[in-house]
Amino acid sequence: MIEWVPAEFGGRLRAVEAKTRTLITDEEKFTADVANVIPDKQAGRIAQSAGLADKTGWCPINPKTFESSLVPDIHVVGDSIDPGDMSKSAYSANSQARVCADAVGAALTGGAPKPGKLENICYFLAARDHGLKTGGTYQAKDGKLAGVTGFISQVGEDDVTRKATADEGDAWYKAVTKEMFG
Ligand SMILES: Cc1cc2nc3c(=O)[nH]c(=O)nc-3n(C[C@H](O)[C@H](O)[C@H](O)COP(=O)(O)OP(=O)(O)OC[C@H]3O[C@@H](n4cnc5c(N)ncnc54)[C@H](O)[C@@H]3O)c2cc1C
Numbered sequence: 001m002i003e004w005v006p007a008e009f010g011g012r013l014r015a016v017e018a019k020t021r022t023l024i025t026d027e028e029k030f031t032a033d034v035a036n037v038i039p040d041k042q043a044g045r046i047a048q049s050a051g052l053a054d055k056t057g058w059c060p061i062n063p064k065t066f067e068s069s070l071v072p073d074i075h076v077v078g079d080s081i082d083p084g085d086m087s088k089s090a091y092s093a094n095s096q097a098r099v100c101a102d103a104v105g106a107a108l109t110g111g112a113p114k115p116g117k118l119e120n121i122c123y124f125l126a127a128r129d130h131g132l133k134t135g136g137t138y139q140a141k142d143g144k145l146a147g148v149t150g151f152i153s154q155v156g157e158d159d160v161t162r163k164a165t166a167d168e169g170d171a172w173y174k175a176v177t178k179e180m181f182g
Pocket of ligand 1: 121
């Protein structure tokens with residue numbers, strides 16, 4: 001049985017006493033037989049040491065060009081950025097990279113970057129031929145990546161739809177890995 005204590009209800013971990021196997025949160029102390037402590041996620045060390053991350057631990061960017069807001073002429077895409085409404089995924093990182101590449105090209109040639117089309121789809125395979133997906137489209141708005149449209153697989157979809165989603169996920173994976181690695 002798992003009891004999840006969300007951060008807003010006192011679950012935020014403040015300290016760990018390894019000797020007594022005690023986890024100290026805002027409101028309680030938990031003693032565990034085995035504790036798997038996972039620190040808050042943040043941008044990788046290389047991004048931090050390059051001065052690209054702010055106090056949130058993530059890299060702020062201009063959402064139109066993916067240029068760092070902190071270090072001029074450095075562009076950041078993928079898991080390290082603060083992505084606003086956009087999910088962190090390989091699909092998102094790939095989509096961001098296309099817009100970013102265009103913006104870098106424009107910066108080098110003195111042109112204006114085209115407004116980029118940003119999208120994400122996350123596929124889940126619950127069983128063979130039983131695919132689910134969620135995703136959306138995004139655009140730069142008010143200095144952030146803002147959601148424009150969104151979708152999610154519906155409860156009660158028939159087998160044909162689930163298989164079509166599974167096939168779509170397979171096709172995406174094959175296409176994106178071929179595109180990246182040849
Ligand atoms: C279990 C799991 C399942 C996932 N499933 C999906 C999925 O189904 N679909 C999907 O779209 N996304 C999925 N994701 C998310 C996806 O993997 C990430 O969003 C994506 O890999 C982010 O890409 P990135 O290039 O930003 O970072 P990364 O893929 O983490 O690449 C960063 C790279 O930088 C390298 N690096 C770090 N420091 C240095 C350094 N100092 N010098 C040189 N290299 C360095 C690292 O070794 C790493 O290879 C999944 C993630 C996990 C963990």
